[in-house]
Amino acid sequence: METTRIVIAGVGGQGTLLATRLIAETAIKLRLHVRIGETYGMAQRGGPVMGHIQIGEAYSPQIRPGEADALLGFELAEATRRGVTYLRRGGLAIVNSKKIPPVEVIIGMRKYPSEKDLLKLLNQISNKIAVFDATGLAEKAGDPIATNIVMLGALVASNVLPFGENEIIAVMKDSIPDRFLDLNTRALKFGADAFKKLRPIT
Amino acid sequence: MIDPVTSDSPGVTVLLMGNEAIVRGALEAGIKIAASYPGTPASEIGNTLAEIAKEMGIHFEWSTNEKVAFEVAYGASMCNQRGLVSMKHVGLNVALDIMEMAALRGVKGGLVFVSADDPSQHSSGQEQDQRWLAKQNCVPALEPSDPQDAKDFTVYAYELSEKYKLPVMLRMVTRVSHMRSNVKLGKLQKLNREAKFDFDQFSYVVAGFNKLFYGREKEANEKIAKIKEEFDTSPLNTLTMTGREKVGVIATGQTYNYVMDTLIKLGAKEKVAVLKLGTSNPLPEGLISKLLKGVDKVLITEEPDPFVELHVKALAKDANPGVKLYGRINGKLPGEGELMPVIVDEVIAEMLGEKLPPTQRGELENEAKDMIFGRMLTVCAGCPHRPSIYALKRAVKAVKGDIHKVVINGDIGCYGLAWAPPMSYEDTYFCMGASLGVSQGMSQVGVDSIAWIGDGTFFHAAIPALMNAVQTKTNIKIVVADNSITAMTGFQPNPQSGKTAMGEPTKSISIEAIAKAVGVDHVEITDPYDIKATEAAFKRMLQTDGVVMVVSRRICATEAIRQMRPNRPVQYEVDESKCVGCKLCLSTFGCPGLNFNEEKKKASIDPTICMGCGVCAQVCNLGCIHRRDS
Numbered sequence: 001m002e003t004t005r006i007v008i009a010g011v012g013g014q015g016t017l018l019a020t021r022l023i024a025e026t027a028i029k030l031r032l033h034v035r036i037g038e039t040y041g042m043a044q045r046g047g048p049v050m051g052h053i054q055i056g057e058a059y060s061p062q063i064r065p066g067e068a069d070a071l072l073g074f075e076l077a078e079a080t081r082r083g084v085t086y087l088r089r090g091g092l093a094i095v096n097s098k099k100i101p102p103v104e105v106i107i108g109m110r111k112y113p114s115e116k117d118l119l120k121l122l123n124q125i126s127n128k129i130a131v132f133d134a135t136g137l138a139e140k141a142g143d144p145i146a147t148n149i150v151m152l153g154a155l156v157a158s159n160v161l162p163f164g165e166n167e168i169i170a171v172m173k174d175s176i177p178d179r180f181l182d183l184n185t186r187a188l189k190f191g192a193d194a195f196k197k198l199r200p201i202t
Numbered sequence: 203m204i205d206p207v208t209s210d211s212p213g214v215t216v217l218l219m220g221n222e223a224i225v226r227g228a229l230e231a232g233i234k235i236a237a238s239y240p241g242t243p244a245s246e247i248g249n250t251l252a253e254i255a256k257e258m259g260i261h262f263e264w265s266t267n268e269k270v271a272f273e274v275a276y277g278a279s280m281c282n283q284r285g286l287v288s289m290k291h292v293g294l295n296v297a298l299d300i301m302e303m304a305a306l307r308g309v310k311g312g313l314v315f316v317s318a319d320d321p322s323q324h325s326s327g328q329e330q331d332q333r334w335l336a337k338q339n340c341v342p343a344l345e346p347s348d349p350q351d352a353k354d355f356t357v358y359a360y361e362l363s364e365k366y367k368l369p370v371m372l373r374m375v376t377r378v379s380h381m382r383s384n385v386k387l388g389k390l391q392k393l394n395r396e397a398k399f400d401f402d403q404f405s406y407v408v409a410g411f412n413k414l415f416y417g418r419e420k421e422a423n424e425k426i427a428k429i430k431e432e433f434d435t436s437p438l439n440t441l442t443m444t445g446r447e448k449v450g451v452i453a454t455g456q457t458y459n460y461v462m463d464t465l466i467k468l469g470a471k472e473k474v475a476v477l478k479l480g481t482s483n484p485l486p487e488g489l490i491s492k493l494l495k496g497v498d499k500v501l502i503t504e505e506p507d508p509f510v511e512l513h514v515k516a517l518a519k520d521a522n523p524g525v526k527l528y529g530r531i532n533g534k535l536p537g538e539g540e541l542m543p544v545i546v547d548e549v550i551a552e553m554l555g556e557k558l559p560p561t562q563r564g565e566l567e568n569e570a571k572d573m574i575f576g577r578m579l580t581v582c583a584g585c586p587h588r589p590s591i592y593a594l595k596r597a598v599k600a601v602k603g604d605i606h607k608v609v610i611n612g613d614i615g616c617y618g619l620a621w622a623p624p625m626s627y628e629d630t631y632f633c634m635g636a637s638l639g640v641s642q643g644m645s646q647v648g649v650d651s652i653a654w655i656g657d658g659t660f661f662h663a664a665i666p667a668l669m670n671a672v673q674t675k676t677n678i679k680i681v682v683a684d685n686s687i688t689a690m691t692g693f694q695p696n697p698q699s700g701k702t703a704m705g706e707p708t709k710s711i712s713i714e715a716i717a718k719a720v721g722v723d724h725v726e727i728t729d730p731y732d733i734k735a736t737e738a739a740f741k742r743m744l745q746t747d748g749v750v751m752v753v754s755r756r757i758c759a760t761e762a763i764r765q766m767r768p769n770r771p772v773q774y775e776v777d778e779s780k781c782v783g784c785k786l787c788l789s790t791f792g793c794p795g796l797n798f799n800e801e802k803k804k805a806s807i808d809p810t811i812c813m814g815c816g817v818c819a820q821v822c823n824l825g826c827i828h829r830r831d832s
Contacts, residue, residue: 011577021217024382028217035348036382039324046794048577057466059348059459061381064543066561077574084563084570102577107624107792108785110575121570125563135810144810 001032003056004162005063006155009082010074011100012040012047015148019072020051022152026163026171027055037061046102048078052086055162070160072151074134075100080118087125094154094195095122096134096147130154130198137190146187153191165192208254210390218385220378221246223349224288224316226385227356229258231312232393234283236262237271239662240691241290242325243379244318248288249692252703259392264694264703267634267662268293272300272315276369279304279311280404281397284360288316291332292633296663298335301369305339306418308367310400312360318374321506322540325376327614327633329538331507336371336483340422342429343371343483344438345455349383355438355480357388362432366425367403373482375505377540378456426484434488438480441489443496449553450475450497452490454482454510457503460546467547470554485513491521499553502529503546506538528553580622583795584759584813587617587683590730591625592791592821594652594681597740608650608744611637613664615656616690616758617683624792628654635663642667642676653680658688658696660713665720671749672721679743680751682713685758693761713753723748730754733820759813771814772831778804780826791821 006023010016020036027034037052037060052063068086073079073095083093097115104110115131122129134154138146149172156165169185176184206216207226218226224247228236236255238248248264255262265271268289275285289297294317304313317335320326336343344359346352352374359370401408433439443450451474453461458478465471477493479486482504494500494517502511508530518525528534534549535541544561551558581587598608605627612618612628613636620628630640637653644651655664660682671678688694695701700710717725724746728739736754743752763771783803788796795811796818798804805826807818819827 021382024217028215028384031215033384034217034382037377038380038382040380046577046582047579059462059466060543061377061383061459062543064463064547064561066563078577081570081574084566101797102575103580103623103792103794104575104578106794106796106798107789108798109623112575113573117573121566121573124566 001056001162003054003058004160005058005068006053006070006072006160007063007068007082007086008051008053008072008074009078010049011078012049014049014074015145016049016051016074019148019152020053022168022171022175023053023161025175026167029171030163030167032162033057035059035061046100050082070094070155070158072155074098074147074151076115076118077113080122083122083125090126090128092158092160093122093126093129094151094158095129095131096151097131098133098135098147130195132194132198134191134194137194138187141187141190142183146183149184149187150191150194153188154195156188157192157195205254206385206387207250208258209387212387212389215384215386217382218349218353219246219380219382220346220349220352220374221380222250223352223385224356224372224374225250225254226387227353228286228314229390230353230388231357231360232284232391233286234260234311234393235275235278236260236286236288237265237274238288239265239268239271239293240688240694241293242691243320243374243376244288244290244293244316245691245694246379247316248694248703255704262703264696266697268297269300272297272304275313276300276304276309279309279313281311281399282395283311283397284313284393285311286314286316288318290326291317291319291330292326292328294332294335295330296634301335301341302339304369305341306422307414308403309363309369310367310403311395312363313369314356314359314363314372315369316372316374318376318379320376327631329506331509332371333373333482333509334507336373340426341369341371341483342366342426342481343373345373345480345482346378347456347458347478347480348378349381349385351480352378353385353388358438362429366429368425373455375456430484430487433481433484433486436481436486439486439489440478441475441493443475443493445496447473447475447496448498449473449550450477450493450500451550452477452479452493452500452502452510452514454479454502454504457505457541457546460541460543461503461550463543464546464550468551468554468556470550473554474550479510482510485510487517490514490517494518494521494525497525499526499528501534501549501553502527503535503541505540578622579619580792580794581616581619582760582813583793583811584815585616586685586730586754586756586759587620588625588791588793589733589817590617590681590683590736590754591620591627593730593733593736594740595625595627597737597744601741601744608652609644611641611651611653613637613653613655613659615659616685617654617656620654624789634659635667638664638667638671638678638680641678642671642674645676645678651678653678655680655682657682657684657686657698657713661697661711665716668717668722668749669720676749677747678749680749681740681743682751682753684713684753684755685761686755687758687761689758689761693758693764717751721749722751724750725753727753727755730756731815731817733817759815763813772829773807773809773812773814774816774819774827775807775830776805777826777828778802780824781805782824786823787818787821787827791818793818
């Protein structure tokens with residue numbers, strides 16, 4: 001089996017960790033080998049976070065620059081920052097259009113770059129980019145906190161992972177409390193539908 | 203789903219983080235007690251223990267500091283119980299006094315301590331390599347490469363500890379502590395040993411002062427010499443060598459992963475002999491010599507110091523003086539910091555005489571760097587430290603005229619982010635509790651300063667310094683930024699929280715009562731959510747002589763919201779009809795919940811971020827911000 005490599009980028013508090021863990025738990029259940037590296041350093045709420053997931057043969061918890069098959073970007077600028085470094089040429093970028101301005105922007109030291117300019121950079125690596133308002137879909141599903149599951153839904157629909165929606169849902173049932181399960185399965189479906197509608201050139 | 207840490211299902215493969223795997227290993231070794239002080243990247247060891255200790259029938263505590271934690275476990279060890287101590291690398295500096303004594307006097311029940319080092323300083327003020335302390339104190343040091351190793355090495359560490367009566371260091375690095383991967387579980391174990399102090403081994407009265415006090419260094423050296431032989435045949439060290447290779451690698455701990463990925467990428471598994479090194483002190487000299495004799499070139503990979511490399515250089519002199527050594531000393535690897543997969547790719551390719559195709563995206567990455575902000579760290583929305591810093595800066599300006607008339611000596615914790623814009627109000631930042639000590643030196647030579655310290659750090663290391671100020675009659679000003687929890691490392695309780703690590707209610711220890719008891723001249727409490735009152739308290743502090751303390755107290759906003767779940771606080775909003783777009787709230791207060799709408803030229807508050815503290819409403823001098831329900 002080929003190794004699948006995914007980089008998840010976002011900011012603290014966006015629930016990137018849960019998305020990562022659901023993927024990993026599913027892989028383990030299917031008796032696959034998985035390696036996850038997380039960089040959260042001093043990330044309080046709002047600090048940058050990044051997760052590297054590898055399914056298949058992999059030793060290092062860090063994916064080499066330019067070798068990620070897919071980028072799951074929970075925040076626009078963070079998606080671009082990490083995509084430019086880690087995404088392989090022609091790899092798939094799934095990007096939430098949500099902007100979370102950092103303190104530099106809030107106090108007027110820097111401007112938040114436009115979506116167009118950011119995506120132009122990412123486009124130099126790959127033209128397979130799916131951008132959509134995942135946070136909006138999560139709100140529609142019932143709570144913006146479910147942005148992570150919307151993103152996961154899109155990733156599952158892209159067929160980058162060596163498993164599909166049913167396997168992920170089985171693990172969600174095992175690890176997410178019952179009272180949040182409806183919200184999260186809805187969010188997963190919204191993400192999958194959004195991706196299928198966009199279907200970037202593959 | 204089964205709990206992967208506590209499940210008694212040997213042979214089952216689960217997903218574990220490196221730090222969780224250590225806890226699992228300790229349970230498989232039958233520990234009775236565990237103690238820790240929180241600090242990244244070690245914190246999840248304690249967090250996991252706090253969750254499972256009661257169920258597993260063991261004692262776990264967040265001790266006041268690392269030295270106490272080590273002593274607690276050592277006390278139990280002298281009574282034949284197995285114990286685990288964990289801390290971040292700099293925590294071992296605090297615990298060093300007792301670690302050294304435990305190594306010399308020996309242990310009874312297995313005693314394993316984790317030093318979670320932080321190469322490249324992901325969340326630390328420095329990247330000190332604690333393997334030197336293992337060497338210095340004749341303590342065996344084991345270096346796992348992944349979560350499976352972390353669990354297995356922990357189980358073995360207890361056997362080793364009891365066999366040689368030595369504490370054993372489990373030396374982690376951030377990448378292993380925070381790595382999640384497959385771990386095959388072993389069997390849980392309960393030892394049910396009688397807790398009994400070993401008078402023959404540890405009592406001066408029974409064993410004799412001379413015997414316990416003198417000649418212990420010799421004994422420690424002899425133990426290490428024996429362990430060195432054991433490590434030559436230990437499964438923790440594996441040499442993969444056919445004898446046909448010209449190139450060899452000594453891959454220490456987690457750097458083994460980089461080496462293996464490189465060999466896969468280069469298709470060079472057959473061409474390179476690899477020693478996977480799991481024991482960095484003492485080194486398996488026989489195995490290393492065998493590798494040195496069998497190849498022409500040897501690369502040593504390790505993080506962050508050339509600790510193994512230095513010793514290998516000495517061994518090479520006898521084993522094979524002609525062998526060419528590659529590593530951090532000869533400059534083929536960087537002299538400090540973490541290694542990266544690409545760095546290892548390059549040096550091994552060079553050793554094999556191969557050239558890698560360039561994969562650099564430097565230009566594009568630079569373009570991205572120019573376009574995208576760095577995303578500076580800041581305290582959370584609603585954080586009580588933000589108004590404390592804001593009020594302190596205003597008070598100093600008002601009383602002294604110039605903020606540079608006073609040095610702000612910061613300390614370790616969330617409030618250490620006082621240096622971050624827009625307040626940018628903190629000058630120095632060293633190690634736990636240092637703010638009180640250095641402030642006294644400054645005061646003695648006539649320079650005004652303020653010690654800016656948090657509640658957890660105050661309990662951890664500041665009380666002796668506080669007594670010093672009183673005894674020496676040194677005028678110092680102290681602000682305790684008290685958010686009533688150890689927030690930065692994940693909301694662990696501290697001595698004033700009124701609960702133990704295992705969730706039991708306990709006495710809450712009062713900072714102001716301690717201050718009064720040791721003779722602090724003036725103590726007052728203020729609520730930082732009331733900016734005016736807090737600024738006034740800081741002004742009084744600046745105008746009072748003696749040892750003066752203001753406790754700026756308000757629970758951590760993130761913790762407050764956790765406690766009120768599922769309820770949410772009432773948020774604030776901007777009245778757009780009143781806002782003139784002056785940006786005062788953004789540029790002077792800078793809460794992450796504030797935004798500026800460029801089209802409307804008005805401030806706004808992001809309802810997904812606002813914590814409802816209401817302080818921005820006090821910062822706005824036009825009264826544009828109000829509670830949503832008012």
